[in-house]
Amino acid sequence: MAMFFKGDKVEVCSKEEGFLGSYYQAKILSPLNNNTLYRVQYKNLVEEEDQTRPLVEIVSADEVRPVPPPVTFTKATQVFHYLDxxxxxxxxxxxxxxxxxxxxxxxxxxxxxxxxxxxxxxxxxxxxxxxxxxxxxxxxxxxx
Incomplete structure (x- = not known):
């Protein structure tokens, strides 16, 4: 399992019902409990009570991964195939x-x-x- 540090950009995999299979961009605010938990601030999700504030949560280390590397394609090669x-x-x-x-x-x-x-x-x-x-x-x- 990767270790992350304050300021690292990551993706958080939601394990909540209705959100399985989704990843949300976030940044690490602080590692907790010997890197078994992380306090994260989401890039696109906001607090329910104050929609001007980014959502901050504590998530399990197994829900956090690095941001995938950008895969660069030209318009001609940006092609997806059946069942990709x-x-x-x-x-x-x-x-x-x-x-x-x-x-x-x-x-x-x-x-x-x-x-x-x-x-x-x-x-x-x-x-x-x-x-x-x-x-x-x-x-x-x-x-x-």
């Missing part, structure tokens, strides 16, 4: 899904956790990467 694992940016976070089709410049993404199928422009999609043993792994097990 992707993250789609929606509702202030990245949601894991699979490509099920293409219509014009949009790709249809199916989300197993919600059983929704939604079309997204390429600008709101990224290849899904898994953080395992200190390495980024693409869906086809290629290490970054």
């Amino acid at each position: 694992s992707v993250d789609a940016f929606d509702n202030d976070g990245w949601w894991v899904g699979k490509i099920t089709g293409r219509q014009g410049s949009k790709y249809w993404v199916y989300f197993e956790t919600t059983r929704d199928e939604i079309a997204y422009p390429v600008s709101r999609l990224r290849h899904h990467l898994e953080w395992r043993d200190g390495h980024w792994i693409l869906a086809n097990n290629t290490f970054f």
Whole structure:
């Protein structure tokens, strides 16, 4: 498990019902309890009581991962294929899904956790990467 320090930019994987399979950008405010917990401030989520204040939470270390590396593509190579694992940016976070089709410049993404199928422009999609043993792994097990 990676250790994070104050100021590190991370993604937090929500384990709450209705939010499974989603990742939210945050920064570490402080490590707690020998790095088994982290106090984080979210980039896009806000406090319910005061929507001008970023949401601050304490999360378990197993819910935190580094921000995935940017994968640079040219417009000609930014192509997704049927059943590719992707993250789609929606509702202030990245949601894991699979490509099920293409219509014009949009790709249809199916989300197993919600059983929704939604079309997204390429600008709101990224290849899904898994953080395992200190390495980024693409869906086809290629290490970054």
